[in-house]
Amino acid sequence: MADFSLKPTLVGDLVEVRPARASDAQVLHALMSDPEVSRLTGSVHSDDEAADETWTVEQLEAVYQRWSTATDRIAWVIVERETGQVVGEVVLSDLDQGNRSCGFRIWISGATExxxxxxxxxxxxxxxxxxxxxxxVELEVYDFNPRARHVYEKVGFVHEGTRRGALRYNGYWVDAHIMSILTSEWRSA
Ligand SMILES: CC(C)(COP(=O)(O)OP(=O)(O)OC[C@H]1O[C@@H](n2cnc3c(N)ncnc32)[C@H](O)[C@@H]1OP(=O)(O)O)[C@@H](O)C(=O)NCCC(=O)NCCS
Structure with a gap:
């Protein structure tokens, strides 16, 4: 049985991905103020909103405190190994034990590309x-984010369908694409 209460640190060549904790809220709050992150993650509905703060540090502390013991998600901070700096967040969410599936999301600020x-x-x-x-593993990506789509395809995610006009941004309707990857595809990649 999957157990998301276990939250290991994962180490790669470029990044270390370690469980997020309440004490990360301050740095994550600063990174989240990046309007590009707000826009591309669909957290806001306009450039004006993207320029504003949506969360306080205190609210984020409470969220990361809760998530640090959650059994249905693992929230990690992404640390660039070369600099030791936190550059973003990655989350496995919505664990579905019966169907052995979960969601995925990621954002990086100031250290993309x-x-x-x-x-x-x-x-x-x-x-x-x-x-x-x-x-x-399933994710959603907006049509105005070809970079993220490219990365997901490179890793092996497959486009499954489109939620048409799912996001309203700057008065326009933006499609949201559903992508997924199965364990068989991961193993054969
Ligand atoms: C999406 C995101 C996680 C990707 O991480 P990243 O570190 O920037 O990506 P990488 O450097 O690993 O790879 C970027 C790839 O996209 C490609 N790329 C860049 N701009 C592109 C574009 N407009 N269209 C297609 N591909 C593009 C790069 O060439 C590179 O591909 P390659 O390695 O095959 O050459 C990161 O950019 C991010 O968090 N952006 C802001 C928030 C966001 O978009 N979150 C995802 C929401 S679904």
Whole structure:
């Protein structure tokens, strides 16, 4: 049986992915103020909103405190090994024990385009399959995020379908694409 209360640190060549804790809230709060992260993760509905703060540090502390013992998700901070800096977050969420599946999401701020996202995705997905014995990992990515789609495809995620007009952004409707990867695909990659 999968057990997301176990939250190991995963180590790659470029990143160390370690369980998020309440004391990470301050640095994550600063990184989350990046409007690009707010926009690309669908956390806001306009550039104006993206420029505003959506969470306080105290609210984030409470969230990460709760998640540090959650049994249905593993939230990690992404640490760039070269600098020792926290650069983002990656999460396996919504563990479904019966169907041995979970969700995936990731964001990086200020350290994109140097391979960290690809390696982090591989580490987290590898943990879902090799560490936890899951069968399926699913994610959602907006149509205006070709970089993320490219990374997910590189790791082995397959496009399954589209939630048309799922996000309203700056008055426009944006499609959300559902992608997934199965353990058989991960093993044969
Ligand atoms: C998406 C994200 C996790 C990817 O991580 P990253 O560290 O930037 O990605 P990497 O450096 O590992 O790889 C980027 C790849 O995208 C490619 N790429 C860059 N811009 C692209 C574009 N506009 N279209 C297609 N591919 C693009 C790069 O060439 C590279 O591919 P390659 O290694 O095959 O050359 C990161 O950019 C991020 O968090 N962005 C902000 C928030 C976000 O988008 N989160 C995901 C929400 S679904």
């Amino acid at each position: 140097r391979g960290l996202g690809t390696e982090t995705t591989r580490l987290a997905v590898g943990h879902a399959f090799d560490g936890q014995g899951l069968n399926r």
